[in-house]
Amino acid sequence: MTNDTNPxxxxxxxxxxAGDKLVLKGLDLEVKPGEVHAIMGPNGSGKSTLARVLxxxxxxxxxxxxxxxxxxxLFELAPEERAREGMFLAFQYPVEIPGIANSTLLRExxxxxxxxxxQPELDAIDxxxxxxxxxxxxxxxxxxxxxxVNYGFSGGEKKRNEVLQMLVLEPSLAILDExxxxxxxxxxKIVAKGVNALRSEDRSFxxxxxxxxxxDYIVPDVVHVLSDGKIVRSGDKDLALELEAKGYxxxxxxxxx
Amino acid sequence: MSxxxxxxxxxxxxxxRFEQAAGASAPAWLHDLRRQAMDHFRAQGIPGPKHEDWLxxxxxxxxxxxxxxxxxxxxxxxxxxxxRFTLGVEEGTRLVFLNGRYEPSLSSTEGLPEGVVLVHGxxxxxxxxxxxxxxxxxxxxxxxxxxxxxxxAYLYDGFVLRVPKGVVVEKPVxxxxxxxxxxxxxxxxxRVLVVAGENSRVTFIERYGIDCIGALAGGTCFTNAVTEYxxxxxxxxxxxxxxHEGTNTYHVGLTAVQQARDSRFDSxxxxxxxxxxxxxxxxxxQDTGAECNLNGLYVLGNEEHVDNHTVIRHEVPHCKSxxxxxxxxxxxxxGAFTGRVVVAPDAQKTVAxxxxxxxxxxxxxxxxxxPQLEIYADDVQCAHGATIGRLDEEALYYxxxxxxxxxxxxxxxxxxxxxxxxxxxxDPQLVEGLEMLIASRLEGRANxxxxxx
Ligand SMILES: Nc1ncnc2c1ncn2[C@@H]1O[C@H](COP(=O)(O)OP(=O)(O)OP(=O)(O)O)[C@@H](O)[C@H]1O
Ligand SMILES: [Mg+2]
Numbered sequence: 001m002t003n004d005t006n007p008x009x010x011x012x013x014x015x016x017x018a019g020d021k022l023v024l025k026g027l028d029l030e031v032k033p034g035e036v037h038a039i040m041g042p043n044g045s046g047k048s049t050l051a052r053v054l055x056x057x058x059x060x061x062x063x064x065x066x067x068x069x070x071x072x073x074l075f076e077l078a079p080e081e082r083a084r085e086g087m088f089l090a091f092q093y094p095v096e097i098p099g100i101a102n103s104t105l106l107r108e109x110x111x112x113x114x115x116x117x118x119q120p121e122l123d124a125i126d127x128x129x130x131x132x133x134x135x136x137x138x139x140x141x142x143x144x145x146x147x148x149v150n151y152g153f154s155g156g157e158k159k160r161n162e163v164l165q166m167l168v169l170e171p172s173l174a175i176l177d178e179x180x181x182x183x184x185x186x187x188x189k190i191v192a193k194g195v196n197a198l199r200s201e202d203r204s205f206x207x208x209x210x211x212x213x214x215x216d217y218i219v220p221d222v223v224h225v226l227s228d229g230k231i232v233r234s235g236d237k238d239l240a241l242e243l244e245a246k247g248y249x250x251x252x253x254x255x256x257x
Numbered sequence: 258m259s260x261x262x263x264x265x266x267x268x269x270x271x272x273x274r275f276e277q278a279a280g281a282s283a284p285a286w287l288h289d290l291r292r293q294a295m296d297h298f299r300a301q302g303i304p305g306p307k308h309e310d311w312l313x314x315x316x317x318x319x320x321x322x323x324x325x326x327x328x329x330x331x332x333x334x335x336x337x338x339x340x341r342f343t344l345g346v347e348e349g350t351r352l353v354f355l356n357g358r359y360e361p362s363l364s365s366t367e368g369l370p371e372g373v374v375l376v377h378g379x380x381x382x383x384x385x386x387x388x389x390x391x392x393x394x395x396x397x398x399x400x401x402x403x404x405x406x407x408x409x410a411y412l413y414d415g416f417v418l419r420v421p422k423g424v425v426v427e428k429p430v431x432x433x434x435x436x437x438x439x440x441x442x443x444x445x446x447x448r449v450l451v452v453a454g455e456n457s458r459v460t461f462i463e464r465y466g467i468d469c470i471g472a473l474a475g476g477t478c479f480t481n482a483v484t485e486y487x488x489x490x491x492x493x494x495x496x497x498x499x500x501h502e503g504t505n506t507y508h509v510g511l512t513a514v515q516q517a518r519d520s521r522f523d524s525x526x527x528x529x530x531x532x533x534x535x536x537x538x539x540x541x542x543q544d545t546g547a548e549c550n551l552n553g554l555y556v557l558g559n560e561e562h563v564d565n566h567t568v569i570r571h572e573v574p575h576c577k578s579x580x581x582x583x584x585x586x587x588x589x590x591x592g593a594f595t596g597r598v599v600v601a602p603d604a605q606k607t608v609a610x611x612x613x614x615x616x617x618x619x620x621x622x623x624x625x626x627x628p629q630l631e632i633y634a635d636d637v638q639c640a641h642g643a644t645i646g647r648l649d650e651e652a653l654y655y656x657x658x659x660x661x662x663x664x665x666x667x668x669x670x671x672x673x674x675x676x677x678x679x680x681x682x683x684d685p686q687l688v689e690g691l692e693m694l695i696a697s698r699l700e701g702r703a704n705x706x707x708x709x710x
Contacts, residue, residue: 055658056654056657056658058650058651058654059651059654078657078663079654079657079658080657080658080660080661080662080663080666082658083657083658083659083660083661084660088658089658091655091658094655095649095651095652095654095655097649097652097655097656097670097673098673099670099672099673099674099675099676099677100656100669100670100672100673104669105656105659105661105669106659108656108659108660108661108665108669109656109659109660109661110660112659112660112661112662112665113660116660148673149655165659169659169660
C-alpha cells in the first residue's frame, strides 16, 4: 500500500540492549495509518525486544536511534502515556496477576485512556456491557472477566484474553507478539476475526508471527524479516509464503551479497 | 528493665492519683484487682532488649514514657463519619470509648439477640460484678505478661460480652477505642472480655484510632489493650482488629484466646502503622477439635514499626491452627513477625501451618521473620514458610501498558497481595471496608511512589 499520509510510526536506526546483550542493531521501520505489517524472523532475532522498546522500554535499553509516534518522540512517553496515546501490545507471554480481576484491569485501563481522550469515565455497568460485548465477539465465556488476570488461564485463553483487551481498549497501533502461537485452528480464526473487526483506515497493526498461516486470515500490507536485530528484507504477503517454503538461511546469503 | 527512680516515682504517683481520682468510685474487688496487678507489673517491669520475646521491639520509648493515664476527652465528636467506623456495616451494636471511657452519645447497644449480656461503663465497676475479679486475667495472665498487668492495674472501663449457649449474633458487634487529643502524651488501657457460650456464634470488631490526627502535636499516645476470648464447646468467633492510630503512636495489643472442644476462632488483624505497634495473639487450644485461623496484615511507611507476635499452644491431640501474616513495607519501616507454635507431648495429630510473606516497597524497609516451632509430639503436621519480595516489575509493566498510571498500578498490586487477608473476612461489606482502609492508608500519608525509591 502506498499513500502519502504521514507515518503513524517511524523507527529510525534503533539500537537496543536487553540485559547485557545488544539485540537491536539499527532497526528501521515505518508504519502508516491503516497498514498491517507482519514481522517474521528467527528465534532470538529481537522481535519481542522491538515490541518492548515500542511500548515501554521495560527490559530493553535504547542506546541509539529514534522513534516518532504520531509525530512525537516516543521515548519521551512513559508506558502508560503510550497506551493512552493508542499503543497496545498483546504480550507474547501474558503476565499472571493473582488478586486483580480481569475486569478491574480492563476498567482501570479503559477509564485512564478515556480520561486522556477527554471522555467521561464509564461506570461499572456501562463498562461491563462493553466488556461482555467484546468477549462475545471472541466467543469467550464472560465469566473470564471475573477471574484474576491470566491466572490459571490456559495458553490459548491467555492469548484470547490479550485480544479481548485490545478490542476493549481500541488502540491506534496494536502490536501482536505471537498471538497465534498456542491457539487451536478455530481459536485462530476467531482471534483473526476480532483483529479484522478492528481494522480501519486510521488503525495500524504490527503482527509478529512465525507462521504464514495467520497471514491467510490477517492479510498484511507488508511483510518484514527481522534477523539479528535488523530488518533484512521487506516485501508483500508473498514473502511470507517464500519464507515458509525456504526458511531464513537464503535471506542471509542474499543480505550478504 | 526496671524504671529509673525518677520515672518510677512519677509513675507510682500517677497510679495513686488514678486510684484516688478517676478510678476511685470502684468497689473493693476492683481496687484489689488493680493493686494486685500493679504488683505483677512491678515484679516484671517493661521487657528489655535482652528479653527473647521482645527481640524486635525496642521498648525504651515505652519505658521512658510510662505515660500518665488519659483524662476525660475535652470534646466529644459530633459524629464518627470521618472514621468510617462501621467498616461498611451500618447496623448492629457499637460501643465507642473516648480516652478509655464509654461514650454513650456515639454508641448503640441495640440489636443484640435476647440473652446476650453486655456490661460496660460504670456497670463494670459495680459491686454486682465481683465475679469478674476471678474471671478477668484468666486468659491474659497478668503474672506472665507485664503489659497485661499494667492494663489491669488501670482497669476503669471496657466491656464484657457474653453470648449464651446456642445464640447466633448475626450483626458484628463493633467497638472503637478513640484517643481524643488532650494536648499532652497520655495512655489508655482498654479492656475487653468476650465469652462465647456453647455453639454460639459472634463476630467482634475492635478498632483503635485517633479522633483528630493533626492534634497529636502535644505529644504521642500509648494504647495498651487487652482482649480476652473464652470459647466454649463448639463456639465460633470471628474477630477483627484494626489499629490505625497513626504514625507517631505507641500501641501494645494483646489478644488472648482460650478454646474448648470443637470451637473455632478466626481472626484478622490489620495494622496500619505506628511508631511502635506490638500486636500479640496467644491462643490456647485446650480440647480436641479446636481450630484457630489467624490472619494478619500490616501496611507501613515512614519509620514505623510493627511487631506481630503469636503464640499458639496445642495442648491436646487433634487441633488445628493456621497463621497467615502479610506485610507491606514502604519508607524506612520495619515489620517483624514471630510465630511460636508449641505442641505438647501428647498433642498427636496436630496440624499447624504458618506463613509470613512480606512485600517490600522500598530499599530502606526491613522485614524480619522468626518461626519458633516447639514440637514435643511425633505424629504432627507442622509447616512454616516465609518470603520477602518486591512488586513484580513485569506485572507493573503489563498494567502500565494498558494505560494504568504507575501509582494506581502499584496500589492494585498491593491490594492483590493483601487480598488473601481481606477476603478472609468473607462478608463482602467487611471485605470492602478493609480494602477501603488499606486504600486510604496507601493513598494517604505514606507508601507513595516517592517513598518507594
Ligand atoms: N534480560 C535479558 N538478558 C539477556 N539477554 C536477553 C534478555 N532479554 C532478551 N535477551 C536476548 O535477546 C535476544 C532477543 O530476544 P527477543 O525476545 O527479542 O527475541 P524474539 O525475536 O522475540 O524471539 P522469539 O521468536 O523466540 O520470541 C535473545 O537472544 C534473548 O535471549
Ligand atoms: Mg519473541
